Amino acid sequence: MAPSSSRSEPQLSDVRASPVVALALLEAMRSADTPLETLEDEVLRHSLPRRLGLSDVVEGQIRRFRQLVDKKQPATARQLADLFALVDRRDDAPVVFSRAGRWLVHHEVTGGKERAGAVKMVMPAPIRRRMALRAAASLAGMVSPSGRTRTERGPLALVVEGSLPAYACGSSTGCHIVTAAFAETLQAYRLVDEDDTRSPAAHPMCESRGDACCIWRTVG
Secondary structure, X not given: OOXXXXXXXXXXXXXXXXXXXXXXXXXXXXXXXXXXXXXXXXXXXXXXXXXXXXXXXXXXXXXXXXXXXXXXXXXXXXXXXXXXXHHHOOOOHHHHHHHHHHHHHHHHOOOOHHHHHHHHOOOOHHHXXXXXXXXXXXXXXXXXXXXXXEEEEOOEEEXXXXXXXXXXXXXXXXXXXXXXXHHHHHHHOOOOOOOOOOOOEEEEEOHHHOOOOEEEEEOO
């Protein structure tokens, strides 16, 4: 996907972005590359180079973006785009992007005790729907800081014009981060059946496929 004039590299470098999104991508890579157990015949010095998430480079980047978060300083959209492109080169890119989306929800929506308590409160469904859409739109705005985000209520939908993941990856693969975040947010606000194993969110339109915008809708 060729860079558009509205999101050229100089402009991306000038757009302030949340370092939390960068952390989400890096933490998701590290999590995906952390072995559940070390096989007896595995020589770590040979296998670790294939696990970028466990490298000193990624560890250093995690420390760097954590410092930005702690100091309340911004990253840039260019830095996020580079990380999206890095993850997109992995064979397990959809899995890593999905992990990053869920990480964002836990960090930004349900991570704090106060917020987690609010999510679990018994609230009327219309209020929970409004809160879920507001939270999902906020996360989508963090992921695409130079884009325009809006929501729809019938059915619940999230619309982004100027999707950074679609731009950076040149495909819909990077958009898994928003699909997973939208689905996790719907589940956090108890807007879907907990016993349903299907994803409650779909991504029927994507800018990387030539559509006018990226759209995520509830399923079922």
